[in-house]
Amino acid sequence: MSARLSDIPVKIENSGNGTVGGGLIAILREISEMLERLSRYDDTAAIDLRTLPFSPADYQRLREFLGSGEVEITLKVDGTSRVRETGYAGVWWVEHRNPDNELLAELLEITNIPEIIVTSSDEITRSASQLRERLALHSAGGNTP
Amino acid sequence: MTTAIREQTVGEVLSANGVSRRTFIKFCVSTASFLALAPGMGQVIAKQLLKTKRPSVIYLSFQECTGCLESLTRSYTPSVENMIFNMISLDYDDTLMAAAGKQSEEARDAAIKENYGKYLVVVDGAVPLGNGGVYNTQGGKSAVQILRDTAKGAAAIVCVGTCSSYGGLPYANPNPTGAVPVSDIITDKPLINVPGCPPIPAVITSTLVQYVTLGVPALDAHHRPLAFYGNTIHDRCYRRPYFDVGKFAKTFDDEGARNGWCLYELGCKGPTTYNACATVKWNEGTSFPIESGHPCLGCSEPSFWDRNGSFYAPLAAGLIGSLAPAGEAAGVGAAVGIGAAALSRLRSRARTQSRAAEKTASKED
Amino acid sequence: MELLEFARGPALKVALVVFCFGVLWRLVGTVLLRYHRHLSEPRDGYFKAFMLGLLVGGSRSWPHKQYIKRTGYGEALGYAYHIGLFIVILFFAPHVLFIKSLFGVSWPTLPSGIVTIIAVLTFTLLLAVLFRRLAHRVLRRLSNFDDYFSWFVTTLVIVTGLMATAHFGARYETLLAWHILSFDLLLIWYPFGKLMHAFYIFPSRIINGYFLARKGAPS
Structure with missing residues (x-):
């Protein structure tokens, strides 16, 4: 029998009572500050979620805290990319995956x-010129597109 | 012909090759995340690259097995890793280029002339110095001569693989060709080592991307980019918990090996090897050697062939060969001890006798 | 050659050579020294005297009831850190691998976490031992360079070992090299300083016990 990574007993730290932990608070504060800057000076910003020292539970809590908004876009660019607006307008959750569906960023x-x-x-x-050329081709040939 | 392509910006070349701007942004964002650059840097890189002229790159192959180039060009998602070839103008690579012989040498000389002081030299393989460098010649010139001539006008040098970084296999004892790493020959240029046998393809690509966009990255004492060579395999190993609780595989087919316990006792060099295998992994994230049940050989470290005694000797083992000298020393020590005791006995006896003699003398008085 | 390689190779070799040479020199030289000739018959025969000698080897390793209040603390400290040292040296997996690489024998080991805790405790005890030596009026006057240096090399090995385990202060290979180099230093110092007591302590107690028993002294 081979051992899996998940077999290694790892205790997930849990604050237990549904409140947000210290690391999470720090990130949320940062997001809130970034939002403020966006609204005042049009400064865009980003946070790389893979570099955060987050436990899976923290990660899940961040996702729940931010919630989901009105927009969800799936891009087909060399694999799938998903862009979701969170419950806070202006905060976007962006996921890039390769053709094997592995998370790149x-x-x-x-x-x-x-x-x-x-x-x-x-x-x-x-694209304007491409369309023009194609239309020209079709009207020259007299066919409907 | 080459000139025309080189004058194009990265963006133009990409769209000519059917790579969309979004694909490119995605690539840059992923690479930036991979490099642990500041978030948002990916888009900056993308924007900057789309506008910049592609830098000229000269790829030199010396004493090597082409495994490094294979690692780079035969990766599973060539669309991503090969993106690098859209971002640079690879003006000379005797393995990949269509031209051969005189034409290829001319292409190199032309690239050097046109981009003097600005081009990047990538070196793959060690450089033999023995017998005047005759063990590796190309177009009638020795490897060391080609390296010196090409490096003269280079902006920087990237050594891909352990051979060019530290000498690698050719450098291993007894080193019949007198092979040396690039750093022994070229000392006056910025040098980035990307060691590994071979290096992880994404590490090669990302290092080149970072160089092209942001210049020489932060390096460690061995000139390795810290982004990939900042942690040991052991630090990031998924079997580390077993090391900490003291569960070790003792042979390759025991219960420990089957349960995936720590391979330290089987000679794993993970604790002294700096590389990204444990996090980036190989073959598109499939696994890395330890995950396949084999200890790390330490291939991204200097003189990894010779320095640890054996691939299967644990790191804690002494490297003294045999205990015979210590045994001999013990023998000599015992002999000296016997000698010292004998001397002490002789003195002590002499003292006793002289005292006895004194006594009899005083009695006679 | 890198530092770690040097520590594990040539330095270790030299240290082992010096150690073996020195220990044998001093042991053989001492054992073969001329003894006082005892002209009297042993009271209860040679055999009984020898057995009582062995007994003294053990009984003198325990505090004397009469003095326990005065010596108990020091002896407890001594015992505690010696036991700690033995556990750390003999039951830490990399140490057993080191021994195996030299002599080919090995035995089960303890989890690294437990060994680390014991090593920290041992280090604390060694600090207490040094403090006691400095604070104790008599002990301080009895102490010379040998005492302090022997304490230093022992503690140095523990400290570098802990640093290597914790990856603290430098890169792991450098810390490991320091650890092995400090052990090499300990091996070289061993036969010539008070660390040699490990070889002397029991034979000398037994021999003393034997001579006293010959005279009929209670053990």
Whole structure:
């Protein structure tokens, strides 16, 4: 019988009474400060969730605390990426996965909209010209698109 | 032809190759997270890279097995790892380039000339110095000569693999070719070592990305990027709890081995080996050697072939070969002890006799 | 050659050579010294005298009832840290591996956590021992360089060992090298200082006991 990682008895620290622990409070304070800066000076910011010394329980509690908002976007870019607005507008939970569905990065972005969603002007120019070319091709051929 | 491509920005090359801006942002954000850079850095890197001209890179292969290049180019998600080839202009790599012979040497010379002072040199393999460096020659020039000529105009040097970083296998005793690491020859350029036999592909890529965007990363005493070589395998090993409670596999087929206990007693070099295997893992996160039941060999450390006695000797073991000298010393010690005691007895007897003689003399008086 | 390699290789070799040479020199040299010739017959025969000698070897290792109030504290300290040292030296897994690499014998070990706790306790006791030596008026005057240096090398090995276990102060390979180097130093000092008591203590007690028993002194 082979041992699994989960077989190693690891005690998860739990404050037990449903209140948020110290590490979590610190992160939430940071988020709140970042939100303030976003609203005042338009400063965007991000927190790398993988570098936080969080236990799975802390992580779960952060997720529950932030809740979920109105927007949820799934991107198909070399694997799946999920961008979710949390219950606090302007705080986005971003997950990047590779084609094998392994987590590459997980961040909280404090911004109007995460950069990866916005279409850049270069891309718009390119797609406009592509569409124009295709239409020209079709109207020259006299076919309906 | 090469000139035209080199003049393009990373963004242009990417879109020409059908890599979307979002894919690239995702790559940069993942790499930044992987490098433990400040969050938000990923997007900064992406923005900056999309606009910058691709740096020229010259990849030199010396005394090596091409395992490092295989590690980089044959990774499971080539779309991610090969992204690096869109971000740099690889102007010379005798293994990958289509050109051969004279044309390839010309390409290298042209790259050196055009980007003098700005290009990056990646070295794979040790450099033999024995017999004037004849053990590795390319196009009639010795490896050491090529390295010196190429390094002269380089902005920095990245050593990929243990051979170029510390000498590796060619450097191992008895080192018949007089192999040395790059750092023994080039001492006046910024040097980044990415050791490992081979290094983890994502570590090679991320180091190059970091160099291209942010310059030379924070390094340890062996010139290794701290982001990947800052912790030991032991520090991050999932079997560490077994070490702490003292549960060890004693052989490769005992109960401990089957239960996945600590491999310290089987010679694991995890405690003195700095690398990212335990966290990044191999083959797209499948596992790393310890997870497959084999102790760490310490391949990302200097002279890992020779220094620990054996791959299977525990780290705590003495490296004295045999106890014979100590036994001989004990023998000599015993002999000296016998001699000292004999001397003391002789003196003591002489004293007793002289005292007895004095007594008889005084009686006769 | 790196420091760790040096510590585990040449330094260890030299230390073992010096240790074996020194210990044998002093042991053999002492055992073969000329004894006083006892002309009297032993009171109860040679055999009984020898057995009583063995008994003294044990009984003198325990505080005398009459003096227990005065010596008890010191003896308790001494016993405690010696036991601690034995446990740490003999039952820490890497130590057993070290012994196995030299002599090929091994035995079961204790969990690292327990050994670490015992090592910390032992270190504390060694501090108490030093304090007692400094605070005790008589002991202080009896002490010389040998006493302090022997204490120092023993404590140094424990401290470096604890630092290596805790990864505290430097990188692990450096700490491990310090630990082994300090042990090498201890081995070299061993035969020439008071650490040699480990070899002398019981033979000398037994021999003294034997001579006293010959004369009929109660053990």
